[in-house]
Amino acid sequence: MIADWFKQLYDAGGPNFSVFYDRVDGLTYLKGIQVTLQLSATCIVLSVLIGVAGAWLQSLRLPAPRWLVAAYVNFFRNTPPLAQMYFLYFGVGSVMIMAGGGGAAGRPMLDNFDWAVISMSLFAGAFNTEIFRAGIEAVPKATVEAAEALGYSPLKAYIHVVLPLALRISLPALNNNLVTLVKGTTVAYAIGVPELLTASSTIWGASVNIPEMMSVLLVTFLAIVGGLVFLLHRLEHALRIPGYSRS
Numbered sequence: 534m535i536a537d538w539f540k541q542l543y544d545a546g547g548p549n550f551s552v553f554y555d556r557v558d559g560l561t562y563l564k565g566i567q568v569t570l571q572l573s574a575t576c577i578v579l580s581v582l583i584g585v586a587g588a589w590l591q592s593l594r595l596p597a598p599r600w601l602v603a604a605y606v607n608f609f610r611n612t613p614p615l616a617q618m619y620f621l622y623f624g625v626g627s628v629m630i631m632a633g634g635g636g637a638a639g640r641p642m643l644d645n646f647d648w649a650v651i652s653m654s655l656f657a658g659a660f661n662t663e664i665f666r667a668g669i670e671a672v673p674k675a676t677v678e679a680a681e682a683l684g685y686s687p688l689k690a691y692i693h694v695v696l697p698l699a700l701r702i703s704l705p706a707l708n709n710n711l712v713t714l715v716k717g718t719t720v721a722y723a724i725g726v727p728e729l730l731t732a733s734s735t736i737w738g739a740s741v742n743i744p745e746m747m748s749v750l751l752v753t754f755l756a757i758v759g760g761l762v763f764l765l766h767r768l769e770h771a772l773r774i775p776g777y778s779r780s
Contacts, residue, residue: 565732579654584661609659649721668699
């Protein structure tokens with residue numbers, strides 16, 4: 534009945550929300566939602582892991598890993614994410630070619646979705662590294678010294694003592710970066726990943742309904758990001774440290 538209502542609305546000269554009554558457009562848009570959610574979830578996990586590892590390397594006394602992490606952070610924080618994606622996809626990706634059998638042309642080792650995940654995870658991971666570094670520096674040194682006095686190695690002290698405390702301290706800034714990451718998944722449109730913006734563009738290109746699809750796109754992102762914000766706020770509230778949060 535909903536599909537019939539939107540079809541009648543369009544036939545009567547109203548707005549053309551073809552995504553609700555046309556099967557092809559609807560499936561295209563649902564595929565876009567699926568890809569966006571998959572891209573967002575993968576990048577969130579990878580960027581957090583990158584941030585945790587980068588912050589740990591920065592806490593070491595060895596200069597080489599600290600310089601490498603600093604170079605990585607400066608590169609990805611000080612260059613545009615779209616330029617990074619183009620560099621990885623068209624530059625690095627063009628070199629990583631698998632040899633074809635029987636004289637056939639080689640094919641890329643990674644597809645556009647893989648490069649989007651790598652590019653966005655590295656970009657967000659650079660910011661997460663600094664977020665976790667700030668959280669680690671906020672952990673009292675006496676706590677770390679107490680862990681070492683109990684026989685913890687530097688790595689075990691980081692995993693079992695420093696990181697849990699740093700994570701709780703860093704959650705507000707980390708949550709903001711993760712929300713920005715999810716909103717930024719639309720940049721994958723530039724290399725043809727079939728996420729929400731790509732799906733919307735395909736639909737309005739065929740149905741000539743740009744205003745309607747832009748409205749649907751914005752409402753969809755509002756729902757996705759709103760759900761993520763709700764979950765992150767619940768997590769932040771559950772893991773809050775007395776004295777660091779007023780909530």
